[in-house]
Amino acid sequence: MTQTPRLPVNAIEVRGLKKTYKGSRKSPPKTALRGVDLTVPRGSMFGLLGPNGAGKSTLINIIAGVVNKSEGTVRIWDRDIDHEARDARSALGVVPQEIVADVFFTPREALEVQAGFYGVPADERRSDELLAALGLSDKANAYVRALSGGMKRRLMVAKALVHNPPVLILDEPTAGVDVELRRQLWDYVRKINEEGVTVILTTHYLEEAQELCDTIAIINRGEVVACEPTEQLLKRLDTRNVVVTPETAPDTLPALNGFIVAPRANGAFVVTYRTGESSVEQVLAAVRAAGVTIKDIATEDPDLEDVFLAMTYGDTSRPDPTQD
Ligand SMILES: Nc1ncnc2c1ncn2[C@@H]1O[C@H](COP(=O)(O)OP(=O)(O)OP(=O)(O)O)[C@@H](O)[C@H]1O
Incomplete structure (x- = not known):
């Protein structure tokens, strides 16, 4: 056999x-x-x-x-x-x-x-x-x-x-x-x-x-x-997005300490935050503190791009191989 x-x-x-x-x-x-x-x-x-x-x-x-x-x-x-x-x-x-x-x-x-x-x-x-x-x-x-x-x-x-x-x-x-x-x-x-x-x-x-x-x-x-x-990765990374449409489009994206900010169409921008660490309230407070008047907001689930950014964002603890 x-x-x-x-x-x-x-x-x-x-x-x-x-x-x-x-x-x-x-x-x-x-x-x-x-x-x-x-x-x-x-x-x-x-x-x-x-x-x-x-x-x-x-x-x-x-x-x-x-x-x-x-x-x-x-x-x-x-x-x-x-x-x-x-x-x-x-x-x-x-x-x-x-x-x-x-x-x-x-x-x-x-x-x-x-x-x-x-x-x-x-x-x-x-x-x-x-x-x-x-x-x-x-x-x-x-x-x-x-x-x-x-x-x-x-x-x-x-x-x-x-x-x-x-x-x-x-x-x-x-x-x-x-x-x-x-x-x-x-x-x-x-x-x-x-x-x-x-x-x-x-x-x-x-x-x-x-x-x-x-x-x-x-x-x-x-x-x-x-x-x-994939599913576990997306779940474990408890990031969420807040899409902010300002009254007037800022010349530059606001830098928000502790959050990731990326541009969207028509002057809007998206702020990614960790649900375990922050809240929508805190995101909005940070946006207002940066001098932005908010016209509209929407929340959305993150895609892998956001997850990826959240994992590698601000990670300065690791040596940069390009600096060897
Ligand atoms: N033949 C080589 N000689 C010297 N350094 C190299 C060589 N090939 C790659 N590197 C360096 O090694 C590091 C990793 O490169 P690698 O091409 O593996 O990355 P990657 O993730 O595939 O990037 P990409 O998405 O651009 O293809 C980089 O800093 C690159 O400059």
């Missing part, structure tokens, strides 16, 4: 991961990761969020085996990237941030070459199935340089999947993809996730992460500052 191989509990396990890029004569060394622990459960749709320079790409590039770590361990599908590098890599498909176009191949050829690279036998290849799934069938034999940016990106997703990896990483996959194609791409990613593929995506589209991901990790200045189920 053949036994079904035991599936790992976690798709990816990162422990104590550190990375310092070596300096040169012109630039000092830069610490991008300061001891990252991260667990991506098998089957999850996992969002990795963080501002520019937070360390997302460094983390993903180490997992993908294209950047060397300074310290720590990484296991992909229960295989250590140092000691079982080949097996670890074969469990992973990566769609990099930059579009890499194989200008000499048609999309079908590009998939066949990639499948050959991974040693997928000819009768197990599924180039046409992938082209169809990603809406590229009618471009199967076109020159890749004739494809739009969105098409090239979808071809990169297809390429990452030729060897049927159980884990797929998408590094900011919707940059430069128009709304319709983005929806198609997400529908497909959702579908393969439902079929069992663990998906990790980094994105700046916070709404998208909120809508797509069941678990979200927030990385800031080389450290994971939160990692939990």
